[in-house]
Amino acid sequence: MAGIREQKKIETRQAIYTAAVRLFADKGFETTSIEDIAKEAGIGKATIYGYFANKDEIFLYYCDNQLSDAFSQFKQDSLEGRPVLEKLVRFFMLKFCFVTQNPEFGRQMMREMIFPNHNSPQAQQHDQRYFEILDSIFKDAQDQGRIGEGHDRFMLSVHFFSLYLGMVTGWFKGYVSKPDEAENILRILFKQALEGVQI
Amino acid sequence: MAGIREQKKIETRQAIYTAAVRLFADKGFETTSIEDIAKEAGIGKATIYGYFANKDEIFLYYCDNQLSDAFSQFKQDSLEGRPVLEKLVRFFMLKFCFVTQNPEFGRQMMREMIFPNHNSPQAQQHDQRYFEILDSIFKDAQDQGRIGEGHDRFMLSVHFFSLYLGMVTGWFKGYVSKPDEAENILRILFKQALEGVQI
DNA sequence: ATTAAAACTCGAACGCATTCGAAAATATTG
DNA sequence: CAATATTTTCGAATGCGTTCGAGTTTTAAT
Numbered sequence: 001m002a003g004i005r006e007q008k009k010i011e012t013r014q015a016i017y018t019a020a021v022r023l024f025a026d027k028g029f030e031t032t033s034i035e036d037i038a039k040e041a042g043i044g045k046a047t048i049y050g051y052f053a054n055k056d057e058i059f060l061y062y063c064d065n066q067l068s069d070a071f072s073q074f075k076q077d078s079l080e081g082r083p084v085l086e087k088l089v090r091f092f093m094l095k096f097c098f099v100t101q102n103p104e105f106g107r108q109m110m111r112e113m114i115f116p117n118h119n120s121p122q123a124q125q126h127d128q129r130y131f132e133i134l135d136s137i138f139k140d141a142q143d144q145g146r147i148g149e150g151h152d153r154f155m156l157s158v159h160f161f162s163l164y165l166g167m168v169t170g171w172f173k174g175y176v177s178k179p180d181e182a183e184n185i186l187r188i189l190f191k192q193a194l195e196g197v198q199i
Numbered sequence: 200m201a202g203i204r205e206q207k208k209i210e211t212r213q214a215i216y217t218a219a220v221r222l223f224a225d226k227g228f229e230t231t232s233i234e235d236i237a238k239e240a241g242i243g244k245a246t247i248y249g250y251f252a253n254k255d256e257i258f259l260y261y262c263d264n265q266l267s268d269a270f271s272q273f274k275q276d277s278l279e280g281r282p283v284l285e286k287l288v289r290f291f292m293l294k295f296c297f298v299t300q301n302p303e304f305g306r307q308m309m310r311e312m313i314f315p316n317h318n319s320p321q322a323q324q325h326d327q328r329y330f331e332i333l334d335s336i337f338k339d340a341q342d343q344g345r346i347g348e349g350h351d352r353f354m355l356s357v358h359f360f361s362l363y364l365g366m367v368t369g370w371f372k373g374y375v376s377k378p379d380e381a382e383n384i385l386r387i388l389f390k391q392a393l394e395g396v397q398i
Numbered sequence: 399a400t401t402a403a404a405a406c407t408c409g410a411a412c413g414c415a416t417t418c419g420a421a422a423a424t425a426t427t428g
Numbered sequence: 429c430a431a432t433a434t435t436t437t438c439g440a441a442t443g444c445g446t447t448c449g450a451g452t453t454t455t456a457a458t
Contacts, residue, residue, distance in 0.1 A: 004423095004424070004425090005423090005424065005425080005435075005436080008436090033413080033415080034416080035414080038438090043437080043438080044439070045415090045438075046416085046417080046437070046438050046439075046440095047436075047437055049415095049416070050435090050437080054415075055414095055415065055416090084397075107314050107316070110313075110314045114313070114368050115306050115310045115314075115368070115371055116372070117306070119372065119373065123372075124372070145398060146397065146398060147397060147398065148397075148398055151396050152387075155384075155388065158365050158369070159362065159391055159392070159396075161365060162361045162362045162365025162366075162388070163358065163361045163362075165364050165365060165368070166357050166358070166360060166361025166364055167357075167361075169314070169361075170357070172314055172315070173322075173323070173326070185354075185357075188351075188354055189357065189358055189361070192350070192392065193358070193391065193392055194395055194396060194397040195395045195397055196393055196394045196395025196397075197346050197347060197350050197355060197358075197392060197395075198283075198345065198346060198347075198394055198395075199344060199345060199347055208406090211406095232444060232445080233446080237408090242407080243407060243408030243409070244408075244445090245408050245409075245447080246407055246408065248445095248446070248447080249405090249406065249407080253445075254444095
């Protein structure tokens with residue numbers, strides 16, 4: 001009988017995941033232990049390691065799902081004719097929402113995504129989807145003659161992503177405290193990048 | 200007798216620090232336990248917590264010392280008449296050296312400095328010194344009429360620091376593998392920022 | 399010099415992520 | 429339907445960072 005095992009594997013993974021999400025949301029990441037998750041999911045704690053490599057990966061899986069939702073929401077957003085600046089700000093602020101909703105989650109996520117301890121294929125895949133969206137924004141802009149064709153689109157993506165990163169750092173360090181302020185800083189930085197600062 | 204205690208405090212702190220540096224350099228950060236450090240320093244492990252709040256702080260203290268050296272070296276460097284681009288690249292590549300010398304150290308440092316778990320005054324102080332140097336670079340540039348006076352110097356600092364951050368991320372994610380490449384990417388990004396990408 | 403307060407020390411204990419290893423569940427083969 | 433191989437499970441054990449608390453040393457006050 002093929003399938004009894006496969007069926008259970010899927011169910012168990014899902015059970016772990018939903019238990020984890022519930023607890024993370026309820027008590028936070030650091031204060032939720034693997035044993036808590038196991039108990040909530042009704043299994044032994046060692047079993048979890050048959051489904052996720054470590055605690056961080058459960059968390060990353062969650063982040064990835066959340067952000068995927070945000071990304072697809074962005075695609076549906078009709079920003080067709082809007083200026084590049086507007087599109088970029090909108091895109092990154094969408095991502096930033098996730099960070100502000102639960103600061104502890106956000107920091108943990110950034111740490112894992114930006115300076116990962118375990119370089120998982122998960123994260124790499126996430127990056128790719130990320131940069132695809134940015135690429136499409138810049139492609140439109142180049143087609144419309146708003147941005148020079150000579151600029152490598154990947155480098156443009158890296159540039160604006162970096163600026164976002166810098167702003168988020170400021171947020172976690174307490175230099176930026178309100179979301180409005182965050183958006184404003186993003187706008188200033190993006191404008192600098194678009195217009196240049198040199199005379 | 201005033202001083203017996205103060206004297207010992209300084210000695211003990213130094214002993215912990217040198218033991219930690221020796222072991223970190225020898226075996227790496229994660230594989231060096233607090234107990235190892237205590238043994239090497241000839242004290243009990245709980246004693247360490249009277250001198251450093253946690254393991255990360257010992258490490259940050261080390262990073263801070265290393266980078267302070269690099270910074271003062273930079274000031275002495277005679278880049279007087281050179282273009283802003285050159286100064287900036289030189290400054291950040293100096294910092295990047297530290298990252299490349301021991302990748303594990305570098306990642307750990309970035310994690311703690313950019314998305315700190317414990318927001319220590321240590322790190323804040325470090326940031327400040329950091330931005331002071333950038334500020335002086337931009338001040339010179341504005342004085343020489345190379346960069347518009349209208350640009351807030353702090354925002355300029357944030358901008359270029361962000362670009363550095365983005366490059367380092369690429370390094371840890373494996374998209375950038377050689378230091379030469381790193382410098383090149385930095386150049387491209389900095390040029391984009393200086394000249395702008397908009398038409 | 400005596401003594402009470404304060405600071406320091408360190409082995410034991412705690413909580414937690416992760417690994418081990420033997421037992422149980424399922425699949426595969428003859 | 430055995431009998432054997434493979435996977436999955438989970439309590440126990442490991443290792444580590446950090447905290448506790450009792451004992452010790454130094455300081456301050458009389």
